Amino acid sequence: MHRIAVGTNILEVNEQIAEENRQIFQENGIFVVNLMSAPGAGKTSVLEETIKRIRDNYRLGVIEGDLMTTLDTDRMEALGVPAYQITTGTVCHLDARMIHNALHGFSIDGLELLFIENVGNLVCPAEFNLGEELKVMVYSTVEGAEKPKKYPVMFHEAEAVLLNKIDLLPYAGVALEELERNVLDVSPEAEIFPMSCRTGEGIDDWVNWLINRIETAKKKSAAPETLRSSRAVTL
Amino acid sequence: MHELAITQGILEIAEREAAKHHSGRITRIKLQIGEFTGVVKEALEFSFEVVRQGTLAEYAQLEIEVVKLRKRCPSCEKVFESKDQFDFFCPQCNAPAQIISGREMQIEYIELD
Numbered sequence: 001m002h003r004i005a006v007g008t009n010i011l012e013v014n015e016q017i018a019e020e021n022r023q024i025f026q027e028n029g030i031f032v033v034n035l036m037s038a039p040g041a042g043k044t045s046v047l048e049e050t051i052k053r054i055r056d057n058y059r060l061g062v063i064e065g066d067l068m069t070t071l072d073t074d075r076m077e078a079l080g081v082p083a084y085q086i087t088t089g090t091v092c093h094l095d096a097r098m099i100h101n102a103l104h105g106f107s108i109d110g111l112e113l114l115f116i117e118n119v120g121n122l123v124c125p126a127e128f129n130l131g132e133e134l135k136v137m138v139y140s141t142v143e144g145a146e147k148p149k150k151y152p153v154m155f156h157e158a159e160a161v162l163l164n165k166i167d168l169l170p171y172a173g174v175a176l177e178e179l180e181r182n183v184l185d186v187s188p189e190a191e192i193f194p195m196s197c198r199t200g201e202g203i204d205d206w207v208n209w210l211i212n213r214i215e216t217a218k219k220k221s222a223a224p225e226t227l228r229s230s231r232a233v234t235l
Numbered sequence: 236m237h238e239l240a241i242t243q244g245i246l247e248i249a250e251r252e253a254a255k256h257h258s259g260r261i262t263r264i265k266l267q268i269g270e271f272t273g274v275v276k277e278a279l280e281f282s283f284e285v286v287r288q289g290t291l292a293e294y295a296q297l298e299i300e301v302v303k304l305r306k307r308c309p310s311c312e313k314v315f316e317s318k319d320q321f322d323f324f325c326p327q328c329n330a331p332a333q334i335i336s337g338r339e340m341q342i343e344y345i346e347l348d
Contacts (some may be wrong), residue, residue: 001262004252006342010244010266093237123273125236127340152321153273185322188331 014128017096021131024103025114029060031214032114034132035152039120041140042164044072045197047115049061051079053207058113058214063102065094065119081108091223093124096131113214122147126154133217138209140165141194142172145179159213160191162206167196238274241340246290248347250318253291258347261292265344271304271321271337295345304337 009015025032037043046060052061057102062083064072069092084106086098099116108114116132118125137158139147142165155161157169161183169176180192191209196201245264253261268274275300283297307314308325314335315326325332 001346001348002347003263003344004256005344006248006252007344008248008342009322010241010340010342012248013244016289091237091240093240095240127237127241127273127283149320156271156321156323185320185324188323 011127014096017100018129018131019156021099021103022133023131025108025131025133028108028111029094029218030108030111030114031134031217032116032130032132033134033136033210034116034118034125034130035136035138036118036125036158037120037138037140038122038143041120041138041143042197043117043120043138046138046162046164046195047117048075048079049197049200049203050115050207050210051076051081052184053203054113054211055079055081057211059111060115061106061108061111063099063106063114063116065098065117065150067091067119069121082111082177088119092119092121093128094118094130095128099130120152122151122232126157134159134213136160136162136163138164139183140168141174141176141179142168144172145174145182148179148182148186155183155187158190160206160209161187163192163194165198166194166201167194167199179199237244237272238278238282241274242279242286245283246286246292248342249295250291252345253347257348260348261290261295262348263296263298263309263346264292264342265298265300265346267300267339267341267343269302269337269339270305271334272322272340274340276301296320300343302336302339306332306336307335308332 035043062076065086067088070085073083073085084102086102111146116130135158137154141163181193183190193202193206245324249264278340287293304317305314308330310330311328313325323332
């Protein structure tokens with residue numbers, strides 16, 4: 001018997017493929033958003049509302065992840081947005097390889113913004129990087145104020161947390177302040193956007209933040225070139 | 236149940252290491268799993284029972300060490316663990332703290348015949 005030190009990340013293969021995806025997206029100048037939530041929190045509705053407000057700014061596409069059906073892709077195509085459906089069968093999350101394979105069947109040529117709607121699940125998707133630039137979580141306020149404490153990992157991983165269905169707060173008996181405090185407790189840096197896809201309240205704030213985030217990332221990726229040219233001038 | 240996918244990842248890595256060392260039998264796999272991950276120890280053990288069939292690790296012991304979530308406060312440098320809840324604010328100065336452990340998902344070592 002002998003012991004071999006390994007020290008390898010179990011998700012190493014996923015990380016490698018995610019990195020390949022990231023490079024493909026970067027080379028093509030595509031900003032990629034990974035949208036995660038429990039089932040029924042409103043990811044697809046948030047996407048629809050976001051797309052209506054952002055479609056004039058960017059050429060966009062959507063990859064949909066679900067266990068079954070093409071219902072979500074149909075909703076995206078109804079908006080005139082190119083969409084590709086991944087049906088995972090029984091797998092409870094999207095992984096980097098699924099996205100990689102999707103790129104063989106779905107043309108990202110000319111896209112500037114790609115939304116990936118993950119499989120509805122409050123736990124698993126948080127562990128699998130897809131090669132995205134931005135992780136966003138949708139949480140419906142009617143799920144209760146305490147869930148961020150109970151299922152903290154996804155909240156912690158998300159840069160922005162969208163608190164959807166605020167129009168239902170009075171019926172659900174959930175205090176928004178308490179929910180926001182619980183999100184910040186497990187994810188101090190999170191940007192929080194209370195909203196309702198039904199009434200439209202709060203969606204513009206999120207969309208403006210997103211546009212800002214995309215533009216900042218664009219400037220950052222353009223920065224090395226600026227550095228190079230300024231160096232060329234000094235030489 | 237993403238533990239199944241994770242367990243497959245574990246076995247791929249373990250079998251690759253065993254092959255590198257020309258071994259046909261893995262006797263132990265030691266994991267470090269952070270408590271701030273979406274991985275459940277029991278589900279991992281259950282998945283392992285299923286996935287190890289017919290692999291070099293068919294008779295291997297799976298040992299899982301759960302790594303505590305620890306955070307460091309950027310302003311006072313205090314390192315603290317969570318008690319019953321995962322909160323990220325320093326108990327001394329209330330500043331948001333950074334994770335220093337508890338997100339691990341790695342194979343620490345394997346033992347071969």
